[in-house]
Amino acid sequence: MNGRNGIPALIFHALFVGFILAPIVVVSFIAFTPAGYLSFPTHGGSLRWFIALWRNSDFVGAFQTSLWLAAISATVAAALSVPAALAIARHAFPGRAAVLTLFQSPLMIPPVVLGVAFLRYFTQIGLSGTFFALVISHIIIVMPFALRTVLTSLAGIDRRLDHAASSLGASRFTIFRRVLLPLILPGIATGWVLAFITSFDEVTMTVFVASPRVTTLPVRLFLYIEDNIDPLVAAVSTTLIAFAVLALVVIDRLFGIDRLLVGDSRAAGRHAKRPHTSHRTPQQNPVLARSRGD
Amino acid sequence: MLRPLLLTAPAAALFVLFLLVPLGGTAVLSLHGFGMYSGIDSSYSAANYRDLLGDDYFYGVFARTLRIGLLTTVITMLIGAPEAYILSRMRPPWRGIFLLVALGPLLISVVSRTLGWAVLFGSTGLINQMLLGAGLVDQPIAFMYTETGVVIALSHVLVPFMVISVSASLQRLDPQLARASASLGAGAFTTLRRVILPHILPGILSGSIIVFALASSAFATPEIIGGRRLKVVATLTYDEFLNTLNWPLGAAAAVILFLTIAAVIVVCNRLVERRYDRMRG
Numbered sequence: 001m002n003g004r005n006g007i008p009a010l011i012f013h014a015l016f017v018g019f020i021l022a023p024i025v026v027v028s029f030i031a032f033t034p035a036g037y038l039s040f041p042t043h044g045g046s047l048r049w050f051i052a053l054w055r056n057s058d059f060v061g062a063f064q065t066s067l068w069l070a071a072i073s074a075t076v077a078a079a080l081s082v083p084a085a086l087a088i089a090r091h092a093f094p095g096r097a098a099v100l101t102l103f104q105s106p107l108m109i110p111p112v113v114l115g116v117a118f119l120r121y122f123t124q125i126g127l128s129g130t131f132f133a134l135v136i137s138h139i140i141i142v143m144p145f146a147l148r149t150v151l152t153s154l155a156g157i158d159r160r161l162d163h164a165a166s167s168l169g170a171s172r173f174t175i176f177r178r179v180l181l182p183l184i185l186p187g188i189a190t191g192w193v194l195a196f197i198t199s200f201d202e203v204t205m206t207v208f209v210a211s212p213r214v215t216t217l218p219v220r221l222f223l224y225i226e227d228n229i230d231p232l233v234a235a236v237s238t239t240l241i242a243f244a245v246l247a248l249v250v251i252d253r254l255f256g257i258d259r260l261l262v263g264d265s266r267a268a269g270r271h272a273k274r275p276h277t278s279h280r281t282p283q284q285n286p287v288l289a290r291s292r293g294d
Numbered sequence: 295m296l297r298p299l300l301l302t303a304p305a306a307a308l309f310v311l312f313l314l315v316p317l318g319g320t321a322v323l324s325l326h327g328f329g330m331y332s333g334i335d336s337s338y339s340a341a342n343y344r345d346l347l348g349d350d351y352f353y354g355v356f357a358r359t360l361r362i363g364l365l366t367t368v369i370t371m372l373i374g375a376p377e378a379y380i381l382s383r384m385r386p387p388w389r390g391i392f393l394l395v396a397l398g399p400l401l402i403s404v405v406s407r408t409l410g411w412a413v414l415f416g417s418t419g420l421i422n423q424m425l426l427g428a429g430l431v432d433q434p435i436a437f438m439y440t441e442t443g444v445v446i447a448l449s450h451v452l453v454p455f456m457v458i459s460v461s462a463s464l465q466r467l468d469p470q471l472a473r474a475s476a477s478l479g480a481g482a483f484t485t486l487r488r489v490i491l492p493h494i495l496p497g498i499l500s501g502s503i504i505v506f507a508l509a510s511s512a513f514a515t516p517e518i519i520g521g522r523r524l525k526v527v528a529t530l531t532y533d534e535f536l537n538t539l540n541w542p543l544g545a546a547a548a549v550i551l552f553l554t555i556a557a558v559i560v561v562c563n564r565l566v567e568r569r570y571d572r573m574r575g
Contacts, residue, residue, distance in 0.1 A: 004383040004384075005380055005383050005384065009376075009380050009383075010380075012376060012377070012380065013377065013380050013392070016373060016377045016396070017392065017395055017396075019373070019450065020395060020396060020399060020450070020453070021395065022410070022414060023407055023408075023409075023410020023411050023413070023414060023447075023450065024399065024402065024406075024407065024410055025410075026410050026413050026414055026420065027406060027409055027410040027413065030413060038413060080304055080305040080308065081305065083301035083302070083304070083305075084301060084302045084304075084305045084306075086301055087297070087298035087299075087301035087302045088298075088302070091297065091298035091301075093298040093299065096298070099302050099306055102306065102309050102310075102313075102314075103305060103309065105309075105313070106313070108507075108556075108559075109317070109552065110507075110511030110528065110548075110551060110552060110555060111511070111513065112511060112513050112528040112531050112532065112548060112551070113317075113320070113511075113548045113549075113551065113552045116320055116531060116535060116544060116545055116548045117313075117316035117317045117319065117320040118316055119535060120316065120319055120320060120323055120541065120545070121312075121315065121316035121319055124319070136308075136312050137312070139308065140308070140309065140312055140313050143305065143309075197401050200403075201401070201402070201403035201404070203403065203404060203405050203513075203514050204404075204513040204514055204528070207513075207532070208532075208535065208536075218403045218405050221403075221405050221406075221409075222405050222514060222517075222518070225405065225409060225412070225518055226517070226518070229409070229412055229413070233409060234409070234413070236406075237403075237405070237406035237409050237410075240402060240403045240405075240406045241402050241406055244398070244399075244401040244402040244403075245398075247401050248394070248398055248401055
């Protein structure tokens with residue numbers, strides 16, 4: 001498997017992998033229990049809890065809200081981040097650093113603080129507990145992810161391409177549409193997927209903004225777990241895990257998971273040696289380096 | 295000059311209107327008074343901060359929050375940094391596969407990951423079954439509703455950030471250095487301690503800053519594993535907002551949490567940057 005790690009290192013590695021996978025595997029197993037209570041290991045498999053989940057209108061409703069919320073907020077964030085990233089990556093203008101900091105700031109602010117701020121604000125302007133409030137707050141928290149991948153894509157583009165296009169008579173908009181957009185499309189798509197899954201998973205901030213009528217799947221799950229833990233919540237969790245795995249596969253196809261996670265093109269064989277331009281984004285940090293805690 | 299401003303204007307407007315204004319509003323809210331029957335009044339005073347900082351209960355919650363943050367940071371450091379090093383020495387495709395295993399959980403909702411621990415932790419849960427079966431303990435260990443349980447679950451949730459941070463600094467490390475060190479007669483351990491460790495220390499430190507910030511502001515994991523009695527600042531804030539309905543006091547707790555974490559991040563970032571500068575010579 002590898003020549004350079006000794007036996008103690010491999011034992012450590014096995015324990016680490018066990019630690020990482022244990023809770024995830026256990027939840028996925030329990031969801032398929034035929035029993036009416038939580039037990040592990042389980043004997044035999046059944047889909048009864050997924051069927052129960054399907055018939056639970058609370059969870060199904062929350063699931064639909066989550067899907068719409070994630071799709072809308074990811075789309076709006078992507079649409080806002082393309083022009084913003086173009087400005088930040090390709091122009092020097094006063095306030096450039098400040099704007100970048102502003103767009104990244106939701107990653108630095110504890111989600112509880114954001115939740116408190118949104119709850120108070122939306123109550124004051126009379127939009128508390130509405131789907132609109134959820135969408136606005138989610139656009140803000142997923143924006144850093146959408147922006148980061150577009151910035152990373154733009155940094156890899158040789159600026160001589162613009163010059164070549166413009167010397168051939170292309171207008172600025174044509175350059176954008178015919179040259180830049182096709183090149184940054186994987187970055188936009190990856191940002192969209194990351195934004196989608198971030199919104200889809202978010203619980204801490206959303207718990208403040210959601211209401212009993214308009215709530216998301218993780219929030220519904222969280223409130224349910226506070227009262228009792230049964231195989232139904234394991235079935236919900238397994239659904240969330242399945243979405244994460246799907247997102248992982250899509251991102252890997254589009255962008256390269258290693259590039260996304262560790263950030264440097266050297267990490268990836270497939271994505272190695274992208275042309276470097278003089279106009280790099282300010283920080284070439286891994287996209288996920290500051291995110292998605294609790 | 296106009297073009298970049300126009301391009302950023304829509305997003306900037308949204309962020310000012312729906313992020314900066316609400317955050318400012320929270321700071322203002324924390325200065326208002328609150329009456330059980332009269333609700334939020336519009337007076338201004340630092341009374342909420344005085345109440346919180348002078349209250350033994352809040353002091354205990356605050357100390358617990360920092361303790362959990364610190365312990366989680368130390369544990370993720372002890373398991374995440376060696377794992378990143380081991381991953382960096384693997385050959386493809388194993389390296390990619392295990393990087394995915396180590397980091398993929400970041401895409402899974404924290405509620406699902408914490409739920410897994412809640413299942414494993416119970417007094418008849420798998421961990422206690424194993425410990426009892428192996429004869430390591432006589433009685434089930436209490437993980438649920440204890441700080442131990444919260445720290446273990448949070449370490450699991452946050453260790454990917456340490457792996458990412460250390461992996462990034464390992465990438466900048468020239469593989470020739472280890473070989474040079476070996477050719478000069480250093481053993482594997484000496485090379486690790488004298489050559490590798492100093493190089494990845496900035497990565498470990500910046501990973502620690504991230505983990506500490508996220509652990510001490512964590513909400514869902516302490517609420518699920520810690521239960522209703524084992525409060526941290528984030529869950530206390532939640533209670534003030536959604537149960538007691540004393541929003542000004544909750545806002546003050548949130549502001550204190552935010553400022554404490556921001557101060558820790560700023561001070562530690564300074565230290566890390568100084569170290570980077572020294573290394574560049």
